[in-house]
Amino acid sequence: MSAHGPTLGEVSATDGSWRFERGVDIRTDPYLLDHVVEGAPVFPAAYLVGLMTQAAHRMQPERQVLGVRDVRFVQAARFKDTRALQFSVTAEAAEANRVTVGISSSMAPPREGFPRIHRTHASGEVRMGERVESLARFRPLDFTGAESYEALYRLPREIQHGPTFLAGLRYRRPAQDQLLAVVAPPGRSASGWQEDPRAPGWPAALLNAILHVAFSLGVLCRERTVLPLELASGELHAIPRGEVQVFARRTSAHDDLQTFHVVAWDAQGRRVALFRGFSVREVP
Structure with a gap:
């Protein structure tokens, strides 16, 4: 449990x-x-x-x-x-x-x-x-004054999110097909993204927070409810303790399908995850 x-x-x-x-x-x-x-x-x-x-x-x-x-x-x-x-x-x-x-x-x-x-x-x-520690290669961004992520949790109306999922803090949309966001452990938990450091695998809350940025971009682009369909690949580099910055980019859109690439890095600019080919489909 x-x-x-x-x-x-x-x-x-x-x-x-x-x-x-x-x-x-x-x-x-x-x-x-x-x-x-x-x-x-x-x-x-x-x-x-x-x-x-x-x-x-x-x-x-x-x-x-x-x-x-x-x-x-x-x-x-x-x-x-x-x-x-x-x-x-x-x-x-x-x-x-x-x-x-x-x-x-x-x-x-x-x-x-x-x-x-x-x-x-x-x-x-x-x-x-065997994981190799990722070098700092991203420039941490300043999200001061950016839009509150709460607005994205209210989209679409058919999906309601409670406290467990409220990881997003701020977001910017630099272009129609792009979304930048900063996310933190739900509830700003002092234990970070993983309650038990001995737990196997990757914390679902972190995966959800990162992929939710692409999901939100899919909703914003079409103003329709979307549901996940496929994930071509994902590279998992590190489980940080604190805030994570995420960049989602829509790479293709055809009929009711949209596909995204997503990259995330920590406060020191070290890569956390890279997801390619995250596809969503509009709900009929």
Whole structure:
């Protein structure tokens, strides 16, 4: 159980494949109440990526998470009332430094006698290895006088964010297809982005805060509700303790699809993360 982010469940291992399972509902994972889409709590896409990195790190604890690749968000995990979803995270080491991960769930049927409802939520690949400390290469920006990020949390109207997700502080939009923002640990937590430094993988709150900048740009560009679709690749360099500056740029727009690149760095100008090919789709 965690008040701020997802955790893996009980593990079973067979033939090189690890499977983590646990029940998830709004009581065991109250942060879900802070991410409501069209009136129902929804498991955030960035948190699915967080679970992928957790599973890979648990499988290969001697290595560090270097990045993700070919992540596909298949179907949203929605929560109705207090009914639980039985989450299943399956990890398999394709190579020594590569772990493929799939996330699915099952739910009890609405009426007795019917089969359980099964859904696939995401799949992707996690790259593992030895992280090399990133050198300072970015110039920290001054956000004094910039717009309050709260305005972006109110977009779109169909999605409501609570305190767990309120990481953004200030933003600027230097061009139509660009967005700059500064984000901090939700609630300006003294423990930083990761409650427990021994926790495996990457903190979902940090992934969510960075990718939310691109998500917000997608909404601003089209003035429509969008939902995550794919993430071509992501490089993960460091987990900072404090504020992170983020730059999102829209690289393509076609029909109802938009694609973004996102880069983030810490207060010393050291790279935190780089995401390529983050695609969103407009809700019909």
